[in-house]
Amino acid sequence: MKSKVKMFILIFILSIFPSVQSMDGVGIGISTYYINITGSVLDYYTSVVRLTNPSIYEVKAKVYFDCKDCTEDVKIFGHKIGEKTIDYRSFFTIDKQDITINPSTMGSDAPAVKITFSPKFILKNYLKLYTPEFFNFFVKVFNKKYENYIAIPYYSLFIGQKSFKGLLVADVYASSFGEMGVTPSVGSTIEINASGMPMMSFIILCIFFALFAYFIYTKITQHKKGKHN
Amino acid sequence: MNDRLFVSLILTVLLSFWLSLTTILGQQEFRADMNASIQQPICVQLSGNYSAGVFFTNRTTMGVQYPITVMTVLNNATGNYNGTSFGTTYYVQACAGNTIDVKVAHCACENLLCRSGDCAVGTDRLYVAYAADGGVGWANGTTPTFSVHSPPDTTNYYFQAVDDYQPIAGNLTPNSYIYMRYWIDPRPNSAPSGVYNTTFKIRAVEVFSSFGTCSC
Numbered sequence: 001m002k003s004k005v006k007m008f009i010l011i012f013i014l015s016i017f018p019s020v021q022s023m024d025g026v027g028i029g030i031s032t033y034y035i036n037i038t039g040s041v042l043d044y045y046t047s048v049v050r051l052t053n054p055s056i057y058e059v060k061a062k063v064y065f066d067c068k069d070c071t072e073d074v075k076i077f078g079h080k081i082g083e084k085t086i087d088y089r090s091f092f093t094i095d096k097q098d099i100t101i102n103p104s105t106m107g108s109d110a111p112a113v114k115i116t117f118s119p120k121f122i123l124k125n126y127l128k129l130y131t132p133e134f135f136n137f138f139v140k141v142f143n144k145k146y147e148n149y150i151a152i153p154y155y156s157l158f159i160g161q162k163s164f165k166g167l168l169v170a171d172v173y174a175s176s177f178g179e180m181g182v183t184p185s186v187g188s189t190i191e192i193n194a195s196g197m198p199m200m201s202f203i204i205l206c207i208f209f210a211l212f213a214y215f216i217y218t219k220i221t222q223h224k225k226g227k228h229n
Numbered sequence: 230m231n232d233r234l235f236v237s238l239i240l241t242v243l244l245s246f247w248l249s250l251t252t253i254l255g256q257q258e259f260r261a262d263m264n265a266s267i268q269q270p271i272c273v274q275l276s277g278n279y280s281a282g283v284f285f286t287n288r289t290t291m292g293v294q295y296p297i298t299v300m301t302v303l304n305n306a307t308g309n310y311n312g313t314s315f316g317t318t319y320y321v322q323a324c325a326g327n328t329i330d331v332k333v334a335h336c337a338c339e340n341l342l343c344r345s346g347d348c349a350v351g352t353d354r355l356y357v358a359y360a361a362d363g364g365v366g367w368a369n370g371t372t373p374t375f376s377v378h379s380p381p382d383t384t385n386y387y388f389q390a391v392d393d394y395q396p397i398a399g400n401l402t403p404n405s406y407i408y409m410r411y412w413i414d415p416r417p418n419s420a421p422s423g424v425y426n427t428t429f430k431i432r433a434v435e436v437f438s439s440f441g442t443c444s445c
Contacts, residue, residue, distance in 0.1 A: 023276070023277045024274055024275075024276060024277060024322070025274065025275040025276050025277040025278070025279055025280030025281070026274070026275055026280040027272065027273055027274025027275060027322075027324065028272065028273070029270050029271060029272025029273070029324060029326075030270065030271055030272070031269075031270050032269045032270065032271075033269050033270070033271040033329050033434075033435040033438075034269065034435065044262070045262070046262050052270060052272055052326075054272055054274045054324050054326075055274055066441040066442055066444075068439060068441070106270075106272075106326060166441070167434065167438065167439075167441040169432075169441060171430070175280075177277075177280055177281075178281070179281070179282075180280050180281065180282065180428075181280075181281055181282015181283060181284075181426075181428055181429075182275060182279050182280055182281075182282055182283065182335075182428070182429055182430070182431060183280075183428065183429075183430050183431070184273055184274070184275050184280075184321075184430075184431050184432075184433070185430050185431065185432040185433070186271050186272065186273060186432065186433050186434070187271075187432060187433070187434040187438065187440070187441055188271060188434075188435075189434070189435065189438045
């Protein structure tokens with residue numbers, strides 16, 4: 001009788017094994033699907049979003065901004081020689097890049113990510129220039145991971161308007177589930193409309209600088225003439 | 230006297246501009262926070278088998294992974310018919326708490342690279358993108374037992390490239406599921422014996438948003 005019971009238990013466990021295998025796995029969420037921030041260099045806003053976890057496993061997620069419109073082609077005579085990219089951190093920052101989320105965390109106890117919108121007057125950009133094949137060969141002798149371009153950071157004044165869109169992405173990269181072959185990821189749209197210094201203000205400022213320089217120049221020349229006489 | 234007045238005027242303007250600039254750059258305390266916390270959630274969850282990965286086996290064995298020996302046919306993933314009533318065990322669920330519809334895409338991080346065996350580790354590969362001699366294909370449905378048993382076409386239902394999001398569900402309402410099956414017709418057909426693998430991602434966004442870039 002005992003052996004029959006054992007056999008029954010064994011068959012039962014084996015029969016439910018496939019359904020156990022297909023139970024829910026790893027998941028992730030963001031508390032908002034859309035964030036629209038409009039403001040100027042004089043503004044300072046914060047927006048808090050929370051990362052949620054519907055699964056019964058603890059998950060670790062990378063949080064980053066995946067910008068759609070930050071990069072433009074740089075062309076000479078119609079031929080693409082590189083790309084210029086605005087560093088989105090000149091407009092807003094994300095306070096955490098790596099977050100651990102406890103199992104079944106869906107409400108206000110979910111970990112928060114603060115987005116701070118505070119556009120800078122001086123914007124950071126990167127100019128990525130593709131290097132020719134003959135040059136790449138020599139560089140790869142010393143650095144096999146060289147990716148056939150050089151990136152040069154540069155700065156520009158924020159004049160006029162700038163709008164761009166992208167995704168605030170939360171990517172699961174590890175979990176108490178165990179080794180994952182497929183990882184979930186969610187994206188929340190961020191739309192930024194920022195105003196810098198108005199063009200007219202910039203022109204007036206330039207005129208003042210020019211007048212000041214002219215004044216200094218005339219003073220110096222008058223002083224020299226006076227000495228000469 | 231006129232000169233002094235002129236210089237004073239210009240210096241005053243420049244100084245005031247400089248002061249405003251340093252205020253902007255320095256984030257002085259007198260600016261008030263405007264703090265917003267919004268609850269319009271977007272969330273997805275994968276099945277356990279899907280989270281573990283898509284393991285390819287031969288044409289006839291389900292649930293357990295066996296080496297692929299026929300290189301010119303579609304070989305099943307272990308979970309394709311391993312669920313209840315021979316349904317698939319690969320699914321993505323839009324969370325019940327969602328207030329919006331979502332669309333879902335998958336993206337292979339790399340071709341399947343050789344990890345061990347007779348193949349050259351890290352060099353030999355099985356391509357995911359479709360060509361005449363094969364690739365990795367898939368099919369989707371709204372129930373686990375959906376009656377599609379091979380990739381419906383070679384353009385939309387095979388991976389097109391690595392690091393590229395390919396839509397697998399256009400509109401998932403809250404608490405709904407998309408079920409998946411995967412097949413591999415190994416490419417190239419002359420791939421050396423060995424274990425090949427890669428990882429891939431599932432991304433969900435609101436239906437009118439773009440999927441963004443796939444970076445693994």
